[in-house]
Amino acid sequence: MASPPALRGPLHGRRILTTRPAAAAHVQRERFRELGADAVALPCLKLEGPEDPEAFDRLVGSADQYDGVILSSRAGVEAFAQSLARLGLDSETLAGRTVVAVGRATASACAAAELIPDIVPAQPSSEGIAQALAEHSVLDGRWIHVRARDGRGTLDDAISAAGGRYQLAVGYRAERPQPPPGVIAWVRDGVDAICLHSGRTGVHLRETLDEALPNRSDDILRSACIVSAGPITTKALREQGLEVAATAGSPGDDGMVQAVVDLLGTPRDTQGHV
Numbered sequence: 353m354a355s356p357p358a359l360r361g362p363l364h365g366r367r368i369l370t371t372r373p374a375a376a377a378h379v380q381r382e383r384f385r386e387l388g389a390d391a392v393a394l395p396c397l398k399l400e401g402p403e404d405p406e407a408f409d410r411l412v413g414s415a416d417q418y419d420g421v422i423l424s425s426r427a428g429v430e431a432f433a434q435s436l437a438r439l440g441l442d443s444e445t446l447a448g449r450t451v452v453a454v455g456r457a458t459a460s461a462c463a464a465a466e467l468i469p470d471i472v473p474a475q476p477s478s479e480g481i482a483q484a485l486a487e488h489s490v491l492d493g494r495w496i497h498v499r500a501r502d503g504r505g506t507l508d509d510a511i512s513a514a515g516g517r518y519q520l521a522v523g524y525r526a527e528r529p530q531p532p533p534g535v536i537a538w539v540r541d542g543v544d545a546i547c548l549h550s551g552r553t554g555v556h557l558r559e560t561l562d563e564a565l566p567n568r569s570d571d572i573l574r575s576a577c578i579v580s581a582g583p584i585t586t587k588a589l590r591e592q593g594l595e596v597a598a599t600a601g602s603p604g605d606d607g608m609v610q611a612v613v614d615l616l617g618t619p620r621d622t623q624g625h626v
Contacts, residue, residue: 361388362617366544369576371396371553374529380547380605387613392538396548396556398529399427402522403501409435411496411521418519419493420450420470422481422507428498429453429461431523443467450490452481455603476603477584482510492516498523502552528556536564542575545597545616547608549581551588558592579611 363384368391370380377393384391402408412435415421423429436442443466453459453469455476462469471488473480485491491514497507498521511518539561548554561569577597580586586599598615600607 361386362613364388366390366616367542368392368612369394369539369543369546371546371548371557373397373399374532376605380608383605383609384612387609387617392535394531394535394539394557394560395529396553396560397550398527399500400525400527402431402524404522405435408521408523409439411519412436413439413441415445415449415496417494418449418496418517419490420452420495421446422452422454422495422497423458423462423467423469424454424478424481424497424499424503426458426461427500427524429458429465429467432498433465433467435523450488450493452484454481457604477582478504478506478510479584481507485511486514495519496521500524500526500552502526526552528559531560531564539572540565540568543572545577545579545612546573547579547581547612548585548589548594549608550585551592554585554589554592554594577615579608579615581608 366389368384368389370377370384370391370393372380372393372395374393374395377395381391381393408431412432421432423432436445446467450470451462451467452471453462454473456472459469459472471484473484475483482491485493491511494517495511496519501522508518508520546557548557558569558573561572565572573594578589578594580589580596580599582600582603586596589596598611600611
C-alpha cells in the first residue's frame with residue numbers, strides 16, 4: 353500500500369495510521385514518511401453541508417439579533433462565510449457583534465474570510481470558550497454557535513446557566529467516508545500507532561474496522577498505540593473504551609507528530625510495544 357520510506361529517521365519501520373479528513377491527511381502522512389515511517393491515511397471524517405441549509409441561512413441572516421457568533425472550526429468559518437454569500441451579505445453584518453474563534457487555526461480562517469475574531473480562547477475547547485466569555489463579561493449574552501451537528505452541550509449549559517441565550521447553528525455534518533482502496537488490506541497486518549483527532553473520529557474508525565475487518569478490529573485497536581490530539585479527545589476516546597497511549601502537547605499536526613516520535617521514536621529492539 354505505501355512505498356518504502358526513503359529515510360532512516362526516528363520512526364523507521366513503524367506503521368502509522370492517520371485518520372485526518374482526506375483534504376488534510378496527506379500533510380500528516382508525509383511528515384511521518386519523512387521521519388522514516390510507513391504511514392497510510394484512513395480518513396475517518398468527511399465534512400458535508402447542513403441537512404437543512406435554508407434553516408442555517410435563516411440563523412446566519414439573523415446574526416444582527418445576537419451579541420455575537422462563536423465559530424468552533426475552520427469548517428464552521430467556511431460554512432458561515434458561504435451562507436453570508438448566499439444571502440448577499442458580508443462581514444458588515446457582524447458590525448458591533450463579537451466574533452469568537454476557538455483557536456489559532458480557526459482565527460486564521462476567520463481572517464481569510466474577513467471575519468476578524470475579537471476573542472480567541474487560550475484553551476481551544478468549549479470549556480475554553482466559556483471561560484473566555486466569562487473573562488470578557490459576555491457569557492450572559494445572546495450567542496449563535498456554528499458547529500457540526502454532533503457535539504457536546506458544554507457551551508450551551510454554561511451560557512444558559514449565566515442567564516444568556518444559546519442558539520446552535522448546524523453549519524456542516526461530520527460523516528464517515530468509505531476507506532480508500534487498499535488501506536484496509538494494509539491495516540489488516542497491524543499498526544504501531546493510530547492518530548485520532550476527535551472523539552467522533554474514534555467512533556468512525558471503530559465502525560469502519562468493525563465493518564471491514566469484523567474478526568480483526570478489536571486486536572488492531574488493542575495492539576496499536578492510540579495517540580490523541582488533546583485532553584478533550586483523550587477523555588472521549590477513553591469513554592469509548594480505547595486505551596490512549598499518548599496525548600499531543602499542542603494542537604495540530606506538529607503536536608501529533610511530536611507525540612508519536614516521543615512515544616515510538618527509539619530503536620524497535622528497545623520498545624516494549626511493537
